[in-house]
Amino acid sequence: MKRLIKLLFVYIAFVGCTTNKEVDLIVYNARVYTVDSAFSIQEAFAVKNGIFIDIGSSKHILDSYIAKEKIDAEGKAVFPGFYDAHGHSFLLAEYFQQVDLVGCKSVQDLVSRLQQYRKKYPEKKWIVGGGWDQSLWPDKKMPHRDTLDKYFPDVPVFLNRTDYHAAVVNSEALKIAQIDESTTVEGGRIEKDSTGRITGILVDNAMALVSQYIPSAKEDNMLSILRQAQDSLFSVGLTSMVDAGLSEEELDLLKKYYQSDSLKIRNYAMIFAEPHNIQKYIRDDIYESDRLTIRAIKMMSDGALGSKGACMLDNYENDTIRGFLLHPKEEFEKALTILSKSNYQVAIHAIGDSSNRMLLDLYGKMDVKDKRWRIEHAQVVHPSDFVKFRTYGVLPSIQPTHATSDMKWLYERIGKDRAKSAYAYKELLKWYGKVAIGSDFPVEHFNPLYGFHAAVARQDAAGNPQEGFQMENALTREEALRGMTIWAAYSCFQEKKRGSIEKGKDADFVMLEEDLMTAPTERLRDIKVLRTVVAGETVYTKR
Structure with a gap:
């Protein structure tokens, strides 16, 4: 009896001295890059209710907490969830259902892929695809509608160029859209040959004249393909993204899907707006839930370099055109004046040095230095304009893989002198102090490690050029990692709740x-992803 009482006292004493807290998850024996202000490296952390509650040594975490799940990282590197600061989820979802034309080596290759698609999906009312780039072809000539008509005379065809700022269509598509030689469009271009005949190439706003007739995916199917896109993002370590410009219908769908927990990736969604009708888009206040935020307005100021739609201060190399604005400057100024008095952040696409200058000066005129207004891409900036990113507090949102994709033909578009201040990521970082890094998927691949490699090595997938493209504007690995984690979160006002591995x-x-x-x-x-975790829940593991 005495021995039993003694054992009871020992048990009570043991239980009374145990202070281990119960948590949901412990990760230990890791190399944890916290990406905090000191860029400190730890070994372990504990998670409860989807929040980091402690970070430290493996001994400290294991001694302090009891977990439902433990993960021995076996010395592997762990990073904050990657954050794509500029992508397009609906376009990616639709891209997976279309003809993949990325890497086409010629017009013949393009046609062959279309024929294979048509054979596989004969019931499709339209043939839609994307990803072609004529600069990779031997003759570097744009495709022509006559080629499409030869093989597809009775079904409408719409094929996005790799930058999604130009498309080639066939005669059937032109017929459906009622486009002829007399059709005009503001902020776009309907290409014609020397005889005045339409070639089938539509640039920027001209694309919508046809694309509006392409049947949309049904709502139930849209959720399915969005989940497919989401799972692809999870597989490469992305846990958050910026949806850079969505329609009201798309935003309503996202609200519905997130409210029913049908999507899990964190989404900072931007409302796609036309400057001349800005009041329509800000009638509601900002929207914020755990995983979906809507508090930014996205606009487009110009097109792309590849299709010569980017608005330049001087003519394109060996050409008489300098691109164009998609809307008059006066419309942007009026819209920004209204937005400066609202709670909305502004993010505007700008590629050419003329459009970048216009927006920098307008932002400065609005005095919005503390509003984190963004310029998306900031691809070509006149040397005298870089200082304005600091002076006016304009946040550069960049996509490093654009530099390594475009470098092959950049000099042909703008010459070597202007190219020195193109894709100048180090220079942008120098003046603003941060850069938000994204991919612009599906224009580029969504894998953030491709962007990381392009940012630090300034090379393409083949490792070219060996010396790196304009290496004076390469980022360090720490800068690139910050750009795709904490600085991306900062660009969305979320640096206090994500972007680094820190308590809370x-x-x-x-x-x-x-x-x-x-x-x-x-x-x-x-490098492959072994595990992706959102709010403490594993959403991807390598098989």
Whole structure:
């Protein structure tokens, strides 16, 4: 009896001295890049209710907490969940259902892919695809509607160029849209040959004359393909994204899907707006839930360099055109004046040095330095205009893979002198102090490690050029990692709740098979994701 009482006292004493807290998840034996202000590296962390509650050594975390789930990282590198600061979820979802024309080596290759698609899906009322780039073809000539008509005379065809700022269509599509040689469009171009005949190439606003007739996916199917897109993003370590410009219908669908927990990726969605009708888009206040936020207005100021729609201060190389604005400057100024008095953030697409200058000066005139207004892309900036990013507090949102995709033909578009201040990411960082990094998927691939590699090595997938493209504007690995985590979160007013592994923040993280910060440069694009976690829940594991 005495021995039983003694054992009881020992048990009570043991239980009374145990202070271990119950948590949902512990990750230990890891190399945790917290991406905090000191860029500190830890070994372990504990997660409860989707939040990081403690970070430290493996011993400290394991001694302090009891977890429902433990993950031994076996020395692998763990990072905050990657954040794509500029992408397009609906376009990516639709892209997966269309003809993939990325990497086409010629017009013949393009036609062959279309024929295969048509054979597989004969019931489709339209043939829609994207990703072609004539600069990769031997003759570098734009495709012509006559070629499409030869093989597809009775079904409408609409094929986006890789930048989504130009498309080629066939005669059937032109017929449906009632486009002829007399049709005009503001902020766009309907290409014609030397005889005045339409070639089938539509640039910027001209594309919508045809695309509006393409049947949309049904609502139930849209959720399915959005989930497919989401799972693809999870597989490469993305836990958050900026949806850079959505219609009211698309935003309503997202609200519905997130309210029913049908989507899990964190989405900072921007309302796509036309400047001449801005009041329509800000009649409601900002929207914010745990995983969906709507508090930014996205507009377009110009087109792209590849299709010569970007608005330049001087003519394109060996040409008589300098691109164009998609809307008059006066409309932008009126819209920005209204927006400066609202709660909405502004993000405007600008590629050419003329459009960038116009927007920088308008932002400065509005005195919105503390509003984190953004310029998306900021691809070509006149050397005298970089200082304005600091002076006016304009946040540069960049996509490093654009530099390594466009470098092959950049000099042909704007010459070597102007190219020196193109894709100048280090210069933008120098003046603003941060850069938000994204991919612009599906224009580029959605894998953030491709962007990381392009940012630090300034090389394409083949490792070209060997010396790196304009290396004076390469970012360090720490800068690139910050750009796709904490600085991306900052660009969306979310740096206090995500973007780094710190106490009190959302438990979003990714585990890689190799260390992004130390792996050889040539390995960066090939590093695989082992696990992606959102709010403490594993949403992807490598099979």
